[in-house]
Amino acid sequence: xxxxxxxxxxxxxxLSGVTLVPMMVASYSSGPLDGLTGAxxxxxxxxxxxxxxxxxxxxxxxxxxxxxPGQGYTITVRLEDxxxxxxGFELTAIDPEGAGAGTFIITAPTLTQLSDHPAPSRxxxxxxxxxxxxxAPHGPVNWNFTWQAPLANIGQVRFYAAGNAANGxxxxxxxxxxxxxxxxxxxxxxxxxxxxxxxxGSVNIIDITYLIAYLYKSGPALPxxxxxxxxxxxPVNIIDVAYLLSTLYKNGPDPVCP
Ligand code: HEC
Ligand SMILES: [Ca+2]
Ligand SMILES: [Ca+2]
Ligand SMILES: [Ca+2]
Numbered sequence: 001x002x003x004x005x006x007x008x009x010x011x012x013x014x015l016s017g018v019t020l021v022p023m024m025v026a027s028y029s030s031g032p033l034d035g036l037t038g039a040x041x042x043x044x045x046x047x048x049x050x051x052x053x054x055x056x057x058x059x060x061x062x063x064x065x066x067x068x069p070g071q072g073y074t075i076t077v078r079l080e081d082x083x084x085x086x087x088g089f090e091l092t093a094i095d096p097e098g099a100g101a102g103t104f105i106i107t108a109p110t111l112t113q114l115s116d117h118p119a120p121s122r123x124x125x126x127x128x129x130x131x132x133x134x135x136a137p138h139g140p141v142n143w144n145f146t147w148q149a150p151l152a153n154i155g156q157v158r159f160y161a162a163g164n165a166a167n168g169x170x171x172x173x174x175x176x177x178x179x180x181x182x183x184x185x186x187x188x189x190x191x192x193x194x195x196x197x198x199x200x201g202s203v204n205i206i207d208i209t210y211l212i213a214y215l216y217k218s219g220p221a222l223p224x225x226x227x228x229x230x231x232x233x234x235p236v237n238i239i240d241v242a243y244l245l246s247t248l249y250k251n252g253p254d255p256v257c258p
């Protein structure tokens with residue numbers, strides 16, 4: 001090995017050793033700690049980031065007015081702030097007792113990550129390093145992921161999020177923190193005639209076509225999900241269609257309430 005090459009290699013090692021230090025310090029922006037959404041019992045990012053009021057906004061989009069047990073919903077967290085250029089967030093969903101509600105599914109793993117815990121602990125979706133959209137001026141930036149509603153009616157579910165509209169100076173100064181919350185109501189308790197998908201008082205072929213239209217053709221909403229859930233086990237899906245077909249045409253068992 002030439003002396004010159006040896007010097008180059010040694011120099012390279014020292015340089016990479018030096019860059020390790022800023023990489024470790026920078027670990028905050030690769031995902032905040034849990035418990036910072038502003039939900040009951042939590043603080044927000046203001047524990048470290050600026051407390052000055054900004055003129056931007058944070059929204060949680062896609063939360064259903066009323067959830068159907070077991071159904072997946074695309075949730076979007078949107079953050080914007082004129083003049084800022086780096087972004088972060090954290091979101092959780094809780095039941096009336098404050099326990100984690102439903103299941104989060106990461107659909108864009110370069111931008112979002114999940115901090116998953118056994119029930120009843122809360123789960124947290126948050127940005128990754130790439131997901132800070134460093135250098136994207138003003139926003140809005142969007143983070144998308146799926147929330148699958150709990151497999152039973154657990155009462156009202158509340159979503160809480162905190163967002164950091166940052167200035168991208170690699171420190172916690174000069175940033176603006178926002179919070180937002182949304183509510184998904186509990187499904188109606190309404191199961192007096194299981195299998196009556198369209199809720200018109202009788203169970204027949206029309207209920208099957210209604211359910212197929214709902215599942216596969218963006219048909220009208222289910223007036224009573226419990227009655228559409230023919231086999232009594234959430235989610236409402238093709239198995240309930242098969243169950244109803246069997247009830248009506250093959251002497252299969254009657255539909256049941258959950
Ligand atoms: C315990 C202190 C602490 C808390 C709480 C905290 N952060 Fe940070 N954050 C830091 C530090 C320190 C930095 C700078 C180093 C870095 O980039 O990791 C930082 C940097 C960031 C950056 C890049 C900022 C810039 O200007 O470049 C974003 C975005 C960010 N955090 C998002 C969040 C979000 C969102 C929350 C709340 C959900 C949060 N942080 C809560 C300490 C914290
Ligand atoms: Ca900053
Ligand atoms: Ca009917
Ligand atoms: Ca079912």
